[in-house]
Amino acid sequence: MPCRYSGRVALTVFVPPRETDARVLSIPRRAARRASEGGPCAARSREMSMRYMILVKSTPAFEAESGTDFQPDPAVFAEMTAYHEELARAGVLLDANGLKPSRSGWRVRYAGVRRTVIDGPFTETKELIAGYTLIQVASRAEALEWARRFPNPVGAGQPAEIEVRELFELDDFAPSAELERFRALDSAK
Template sequence: MPRYLSLVRIDENNAPAGGPSAELMQRMGELIEEMTKAGVLLDTAGLTPSAQGTRVHYEGGQLSLTDGPFTETKEVIGGYALMQCKDKAEAVEWTKRFLKVHEAEWTVTCELREVMEG
């Protein structure tokens, strides 16, 4: 079965100040448990704020490092989910369910990509 990576994109500047609510975390936990029991979810995690990150860039044979925050970037990857689904349609449905557990004040985009095998 193909694997799909869902990259969770958020705008750190417009995310709720207190972060995820307890209710959101509970709904997220329930969905994660359901996905795990269904054999779909292989791995998932949230990421630390971009202010704690470093970009490593390679261009023209040269490496450069930039410490966060990355002010020129509107959206950052706030987390990910690695799923194994029968097809892309199933991966899209799980991703929709993930997005729907969020409250209305959240703006979240998931970029869903199939993992290349071999």
């Protein structure tokens, strides 16, 4: 029986409604359940111990966007939906979401014990993230293969970039009381 997904997730889709514009769309849908929660996917979970985050980089056009009322490019939307459905059918999708432009966020800068809140927008778009997809796979090679298949988030032929990073697992850290407190938080989910 193939691993199925349940819960809630959102697709990350950059949508260029006009040639000079790009936007992100977050579309809720059924989400991947962690296979470790039991059910038919529990055995596959033991095989899949590595989590990777596919980070969708923001674009200047998206960051400059002032409104949220837009429709996705049907081709981009269809391709992104199909990709995430395939991840879910394979039992590797944990989560996926789009982020609003940086103007709706803030940063906290630390200087010694002092903390300063800096409101967006932020101009360094090459450092900004517009969305992510979180997967759990058996190896780096499997994560790389899924990342190679990730649809262009701004549309075919348009310049775009994604970045893939492995997440730390609790087993990566030396035993400590703090680690056990994190394990307790994780098991309480």
